Amino acid sequence: MALDESMLLLREENKIPNTLRLYVFDPSAVTLGYHQKVEDAVDEEYLVRRGVGFTRRITGGGSVYHGKLGEVTYSVVAAIEDVSQDIEKSYELICRGLVYAIEELGLEAEFRPVNDVLVSNKKVSGSAQARKRNALLQHGTLMYDTNLEELARCLKAPKEKLDSHKVRSIRERVTTLSLELGRKVTEDEVVKAMIRGFRKALGIRDLKPSEYSPKELELAQRLRRKYTSKEWIYKR
């Protein structure tokens, strides 16, 4: 999370180019949306007992389980003018990268506004966006083989939310690419499909792999203190 924010701040100052970051949480962790209350969003007692760390994002939206095995997280950091001034349109444009990636793996996927991607009417991806004056950060998850039982134990959903989706539990509302395809999908093929998907969706011509720059790492190291502080995590 600190690196994502670092990239947003540096893109805002035009110190780094538009960037696609793909990463996996190790160990597994949970992130909460900016406006969520810890007690409403996660089973804190369970997380502590299982040693699953959690922090708050700078982006809104709901809580996310980032499994070490079975999930890839993406971040797109870009100049707003290169995506769209319109917030809802920009969500759709970036999420289309995920739709293309899933289609490449052999499934039909659907973007569901504002920020979800569904397969067979079940969620496989959620995204969230933060904006500065000139730059945006959109990050999200793609579940290809997530342990959904563990996800359902870690996260809480309000009764009102489950009712609106006509399901009784979080578990009924989510799926993975492996479950839908009936075979084990690998991280490697998901990452490759995501790169091609975002390239197509965002019309990226020159996407070059690179390491984190010293300034990205240095700023992230400073921001890291915030993400581990109780003041930040329990601010709502």
Add this chain to the structure above:
Amino acid sequence: MNERTFSFVKRTSMGKTLKVEVTMNVSEGKIVKVAISGDFFAYPSETLEELELEIGGKTVEEALKIIDSYRGRVKLVGASLQDIKQFIQQASIKEI
């Protein structure tokens, strides 16, 4: 204690959850504090915290005017300032 907290939860039309907790000072008829939470989006994110702070200590009528003054300052996706106003009005009715 003169304070009572009223909690409201709404599933909004965009499928997001908005929770507004309003603590009222019953004898003075004023809002002590408001906490707005949920899985919606706000741009810029911090603006709702400024709104919460500004509303604290105000009457319901004053609070509703303050919320109106935030139109144009914040864009909510999956919730609305009108939702927040409605909950505060409901809290004031319950308080009576």
